[in-house]
Amino acid sequence: MIKSALAAVFALAAFGSLLAPYCKFPTHSTSLCSPINPCGFVCKDGYTPFPLIFPTKCVCPWPLTECNGKCGIYKACPSKGHTKRDLSAAMANCPVGQTVCGILGRAAGSWECVNTQSDLESCGGCAISATNEANDGEGQDCTAIEGVADVACVGGGCQVRKCLDGYEVSPGNNYCIPEEREKGIFTVAKDIIAAEFGA
Structure with a gap:
């Protein structure tokens, strides 16, 4: 009886090792083959096997959230950031005539390809560098011009x-000038009469 049980275990183990190369393991898992389950796996990085019986994938169940390839409880999920090598690759991937610029309000190292000759928020150069530092006037955010209603x-x-x-458009059409509010003598007189007599 013991011999037949051992033979069965060895047969299952041999069968499992034959199947193992054909097993597909889900993301966030490592293989854990056994005679009973030749394509067995365990989930890692905080993920949970799903469904619980004969699982086929690893999930990040509520209330946990995923952040940079890990499952857990996070208040915020910062970007992994970019290295100089990433920025060099980005510059190489930007179409001709576009520049790698940082993105305002995003994590340091966030970038996008921008046509600084026509982009409203990075006109003439990057308003934010690819490392998210101010570029001291290299580029201008046209939408931030005081008093502007329509700009390109x-x-x-x-x-x-x-x-x-x-406001009125400047002579060079590059900013808005606050209008002078000088009142003429007749406007002042009219205002005094209206205040005095309620007209």
Whole structure:
């Protein structure tokens, strides 16, 4: 009886080792083959096998969340960031005429390819460098011009088309000038009469 049980175990082990090369293991798992389960696996990085009986995948169940390839409880999930090598690769991957610029409000090292000759937020150069440091005026965010209502980036320079009420377009069409609010003598007289007599 013991001999037949041992023979069965060895047969299963041999069968399992034959199947192991054909097993497909889910993401976030490592193989754990056994005579009973030749394609067995265990989940790693905080993931849980699913379904519990005869699992086929590793999941990150609620209330846990996934962050940079790990499952756990996180308040925030920072970007892995980019290395100089990543930025060099990004520059090589940007289309001709585009520049690698940082993204305002994103993690350090976040970048995108930008046409600085026509981009409203990085006009004339990157407003934020690829390492998310201010570029000291290398580029300009045309939408941040005080009093602007309609603006474009043309040839790497902000071109103001229209200003908000109380502003007028500068002679060079590159910013908005607050309008002078001098009242003429008749306007002042009218205001005094209206205040005095309620007209």
